[in-house]
Amino acid sequence: MRYEDAGVSIERANALVEWLKGTVGGGIGSFATRVRVPGGSILLSTDGVGTKILLALEYYGLTGKEEVMENLGQDLVAMVSNDILADGGRTLHFLDYYATGRLDGRVASVLLSGVIKACRKVGARLVGGETAELPGMLPEGVFDVAGFGVGVPLKRRFPAVRPGDALVAFPSSGFHSNGYSLIRKIISSRGLDITRPYRETGSRRPLGDLLLRPTRLYARIGREMFLKFGAKRGAHITGGGIPENLPRALSGREARIFWDRIRTPRFMRFILEVGEVPEEEARRVFNMGVGFVFVVPKRRLKAVLRRFKEAYVIGEVV
Template structure:
């Protein structure tokens, strides 16, 4: 008689899932903060806003993933950095509204759970949560054989934060004459990787080759540099009353993201000579023969976040951000909008590989 079917035989290993929960409990416990009620293992997670110190809070939430950057992590068998990417893509979106990240939940899906790789990912999530001041209070690990290729996995993150009602950042008071402060990125972050991978595949470039921009590292290690966490410095500047708006530079680059915080009738003008284009972007531009416009509409190009500040508060804002460890510079200004373009980047000869003065709108 043929034996009956089993869940394990169908490709789902419940014991592996239980082992992963036990493996990550210490990392999750290290992220606990005021407001957390209970711990891992319940059907739902609880958080007490009053215990976290809020009087009249607005809840702010965000969800995101890491995108096809995961394909490089999987190809390189390096899983310890993408957890920070996941957290950063979520918490940075809260900060731009003046909100403090409070708690985080993750979703890890694969065809077959590989505990070592999954634990490395989630430990990276926990480390980034701790650095961001938010608690990792729950999540889901799903095995779905037949939906994902063997060895592949996907990530999603969910963060909830809060801001006092009268401290919400909207950008409504942004006006011509305000200055733009750029916060340096750590690299490509987590956007544009479908183009990065297309360049590497099309040009026969191996991720295992030596990094063209960092000695002693592989190209994969350079590309997997995790997304910067913009929490402590930006929140400190906001709480000091120094910022009118923040823009998180993610998918669609500087050109697509800065207009999201600009009121009607205003525009932004940036000067590419005022910040450094990191070597990894210079390499990508040359390897892929990318135009300046393609770069600015796809990548952060060295600016992971941009603050809009009143001219008379710019120096104080620069100081607060610098003291928090950010690399910052004044990169442009707000003007009256006179045409269709709401964000313009101008550059001198030689900027971003161009031989003449150029403008990207």
């Protein structure tokens, strides 16, 4: 099964982005957008959680587990703050947009609690937002959220990417917030029950718990990587996977990826195998277990791997 089978085209999205870049000219960054202001510059980013919301609503309706709604709040902050981090910044301020067909105060408050908690974890403040009740536009029981972040660069300058630099990966918690249209298609077409565990996942937890793990927040790791270990660039591995996100961090250079080193969690492999997703397609849709990649000078590599036991090398700049 492919992403197109679930109604999503990466090519159409990429074409729209390229058109937009050509229309507005320069200024659109690799992950976040850097804007010059009096006294320096700021980094801006916006993102959403996508159709992971629909799976969360289904699971919430079946189980009543409110933590899945709170997790969506962290997803929202992570999608924005991780992008700002990828461009060498830290998030200071966050705003949200919550749109729904009919406002469920309990669901909204739990989700926004997750936003507030996640903001605190990355050192940001929720400073505003908009709640829109849109009957006739969105069906009752459905909502969508978007987040907007403002950050500042951690450093004035970052070293140039050079051949021999190492690509250091930090694991994801799972699928994070991308590819859920395909995941939902696999679940429905293969008759999977998200309320029960599957032995093949290597976990005793229900499948829904695994699929709805919140997106990791890499802000604290990133600050240390950039300020202490001299990381040159970062790549937030989201839609498009490693093949489409990593090049945005390489300043035009090429990379050699050691795909056999990628550590994909068993529950992610379970979904890919049940859905008969071709490996090449999976790599272009999902993070495959890698949530963030830093470009690190080779001379600092040993120190990084000593400091962060979960980190590992997945490639090098060539």
